[in-house]
Amino acid sequence: MRRLIYILPLGLFVVLAGYFAVGLTRDPSVVPSALIDKPVPEFTLPPLLKDGQGLASAELKGKVQLVNVFASWCVPCRVEHPVLMRLAKEQGVTVKAINYKDKPEDAIRWLNQGGNPYAAIGADQDGRVSIDWGVYGVPETYVIDAEGRIRYKVVGPVMPDEVERHILPLIKSLQGDLQG
């Protein structure tokens, strides 16, 4: 029994090493969202495109959809753009956007070049609405359920792997909840 006391440091070491092993696999630049499972913040943004739709919290209810925060000056946004195009055009996912601190003419030129995957784009020129969303860098992408709650957040560009492993299965299961 007394011998157990000598094994204690080893036990402590194993526990600590376990914590560190998990901690080291995490990306410290990804901050978990405080808004997961909470309703989207109250906001209204004017449309970026003259003949297009703006974005407001009321429009994020009723169906499962994505909200993508992007800017024409953001390099990783360019990387994820084809992925979003495929999601919108081939997989039939509704993608809406917040255009973050951008010049409207730059954003419009950018969409003309790469295509426009967005069903609606709200222009957040001073970035104030994005703060309410907890945005701390572009791009960021949110999965919104039919009740208008944020269910998942991707920080950084949406990559095909992320889509296959997390986003599409989540959308499918959220839509399943809706029908069931």
Next chain:
Amino acid sequence: MTGVVRACLAALLIAVASPAFAVQPDEVLRDPAMEARAREISKELRCLVCQNQSIDDSNAPLARDLRVLVRQRLVAGDGDGEVLDYVTARYGDYVLLRPPFKASTYVLWLGPIAVLLLGALGAALFLRGRRPTVVGGEGATPLTPEERQRLDRLLREDS
């Protein structure tokens, strides 16, 4: 020689350099008391772009936006705690440079104390186990007369 001169020059430059402030003149509030509160609150808030700087130190555009936001909330009549809650509601506890004391952070705050106590316990047990071997203590056998004679003889030979 030139090395020494260079080192002195470098030291002089470091000594006279003034700290760079991230807070821009146009952000500063007119009320000095409220501005001081804003500065104190800003020092508590992490800049999420650079992560190990506070928004008071950081030049990142988001840090500037948050500094302006902090000041807007103060002008709107929020207390210091309310401003911190406002930002935490959007960015989570991670935005606080000083982690709050709550169920999920007990290990963080109490861990070091627990380790210290465990160490003290270990040290106490270790020292208690050693005590019986102390020379001349209880349980030590005194020398027999023959041993004492031999010891005296050896000591005399030596001198």
